[in-house]
Amino acid sequence: MGLQRKDLLTIAALTADEIQLILTTAESLKEVGGRDIKKVPALRGKTVVNLFFEPSTRTRTSFELAAKRLSADVINFSPSTSSMVKGETLVDTARNIEAMQADIIVLRHSSPGAAENLARSVRSSVINAGDGWHEHPTQALLDVFTIKEKKGRVAGLLVVIVGDIAHSRVAHSNILALTKLGAEVRVVAPPTMIPLALEHFGVTVFYHLDEALIGADVIIMLRLQRERLGKALLPSIREYANLYCLTPERLKLAKADAIVMHPGPLNRGVEIAPSVADSAAAVILDQVTNGVSVRMALMYLLSGSGERSTLNE
Amino acid sequence: MARALTRISHEILERNKGIEGVALVGIRTGGVFLAKRLAARIQQIEKRDVPLGELDITLYRDDLSIRKDQPEIRKTTIPFHISDLKIVLVDDVLFTGRTIRAALDGLMDLGRPAEIQLAVLVDRGHRQLPIRANYVGKSIPTAREENVQVFFEELGQDDRVCIVTP
Numbered sequence: 001m002g003l004q005r006k007d008l009l010t011i012a013a014l015t016a017d018e019i020q021l022i023l024t025t026a027e028s029l030k031e032v033g034g035r036d037i038k039k040v041p042a043l044r045g046k047t048v049v050n051l052f053f054e055p056s057t058r059t060r061t062s063f064e065l066a067a068k069r070l071s072a073d074v075i076n077f078s079p080s081t082s083s084m085v086k087g088e089t090l091v092d093t094a095r096n097i098e099a100m101q102a103d104i105i106v107l108r109h110s111s112p113g114a115a116e117n118l119a120r121s122v123r124s125s126v127i128n129a130g131d132g133w134h135e136h137p138t139q140a141l142l143d144v145f146t147i148k149e150k151k152g153r154v155a156g157l158l159v160v161i162v163g164d165i166a167h168s169r170v171a172h173s174n175i176l177a178l179t180k181l182g183a184e185v186r187v188v189a190p191p192t193m194i195p196l197a198l199e200h201f202g203v204t205v206f207y208h209l210d211e212a213l214i215g216a217d218v219i220i221m222l223r224l225q226r227e228r229l230g231k232a233l234l235p236s237i238r239e240y241a242n243l244y245c246l247t248p249e250r251l252k253l254a255k256a257d258a259i260v261m262h263p264g265p266l267n268r269g270v271e272i273a274p275s276v277a278d279s280a281a282a283v284i285l286d287q288v289t290n291g292v293s294v295r296m297a298l299m300y301l302l303s304g305s306g307e308r309s310t311l312n313e
Numbered sequence: 314m315a316r317a318l319t320r321i322s323h324e325i326l327e328r329n330k331g332i333e334g335v336a337l338v339g340i341r342t343g344g345v346f347l348a349k350r351l352a353a354r355i356q357q358i359e360k361r362d363v364p365l366g367e368l369d370i371t372l373y374r375d376d377l378s379i380r381k382d383q384p385e386i387r388k389t390t391i392p393f394h395i396s397d398l399k400i401v402l403v404d405d406v407l408f409t410g411r412t413i414r415a416a417l418d419g420l421m422d423l424g425r426p427a428e429i430q431l432a433v434l435v436d437r438g439h440r441q442l443p444i445r446a447n448y449v450g451k452s453i454p455t456a457r458e459e460n461v462q463v464f465f466e467e468l469g470q471d472d473r474v475c476i477v478t479p
Contacts, residue, residue: 028369028386037422040372070372297386300372304383 026297066295140173155182163222317450343405366391373415396424410444
């Protein structure tokens with residue numbers, strides 16, 4: 001039992017069975033979040049370090065809550081207050097953290113592969129909380145958890161992912177997780193936002209939102225990353241909103257019981273109409289709630305066998 | 314097994330003077346089957362349903378950081394507030410008492426019961442903690458290295474208790 005791995009770096013490396021184990025464990029742990037006393041002693045005495053080199057409130061808070069609900073101690077490191085500004089490398093920073101007996105390091109970094117690099121250098125478990133445009137595995141896990149919770153299954157569902165696929169680690173991890181679990185995945189975006197050779201991932205590419213939405217069970221809206229607009233991917237935000245905003249009219253093209261997801265933060269009126277974001281179809285806040293359960297499950301599973309996680313050996 | 318459970322049902326009713334304010338909580342997995350059977354018997358006797366919960370103690374184990382194999386977490390489902398209730402904790406085998414210690418901690422995190430009582434099908438001795446059952450199906454003297462296994466109809470087996478000598 002348990003995940004036979006030290007780290008969680010990518011969805012690409014996980015088998016469907018491993019994903020299912022994480023989902024089942026998260027399902028059992030969800031109950032803890034509903035209690036008056038939201039704490040269990042499973043990771044008592046373990047130390048979790050949040051090492052975030054990119055701004056994040058949602059993900060960092062979610063990891064922190066997850067660790068605290070399992071009774072682990074949590075330290076938050078951010079680059080502005082750390083020695084990184086003095087020129088220390090990522091690996092040296094992490095080795096120092098490890099020397100303080102950290103059991104789990106949660107890393108967000110702007111460079112693809114940063115988590116993997118770190119995992120090879122330290123004995124602590126490393127959880128990738130987003131590495132550049134590469135992967136954001138815990139977001140994908142909480143998304144498939146939410147889909148399974150709302151729809152009872154993932155296999156056989158039609159999932160449409162809308163937005164900047166090329167620059168979205170959320171999209172990459174989700175495509176991998178959804179296809180591994182047997183969902184049918186469509187992606188839709190302007191051609192400048194679709195990477196080359198995406199068909200090899202087993203997804204169907206659309207350029208028109210209306211066509212892609214027909215018959216959808218799940219719609220995942222990605223955030224339009226305004227910080228990247230200088231790169232001439234789009235004529236204007238208004239044009240994008242006209243063509244790719246999920247409006248109530250467009251939502252009607254999907255199945256009547258379709259759910260709408262978004263990893264946050266929302267650009268209301270850009271990729272999603274406020275009335276859709278606030279509708280009964282939207283499960284955006286359920287995603288946030290489930291994120292804590294999924295991250296608890298991961299921390300529990302990675303803390304795994306006592307032998308491996310004991311750093312003094 | 315059936316006769317032991319019937320007797321325990323009567324003892325629970327006798328001790329608590331009926332079923333008012335009493336709830337059963339089974340410890341996964343064997344304890345849940347037994348709690349369900351006790352609830353069914355109590356329903357027959359009293360013509361009233363007794364609240365029934367299922368407790369998974371994995372997160373409260375004292376050996377999580379030393380075991381080689383990691384135990385699977387299953388669901389805790391207690392669909393009522395346990396505060397001020399008389400909780401009868403149900404398990405199949407009482408051995409070292411460590412499971413019960415974990416279950417007591419788990420229950421206390423969910424509220425403040427008026428009282429916690431313990432019902433077990435088999436008490437095999439060898440306690441490592443000061444824990445004692447209020448209701449015992451059968452006390453079976455065993456050697457420390459022997460293994461007591463309980464089989465359940467619910468799992469497609471014949472109901473029986475076996476002592477396995479290694």
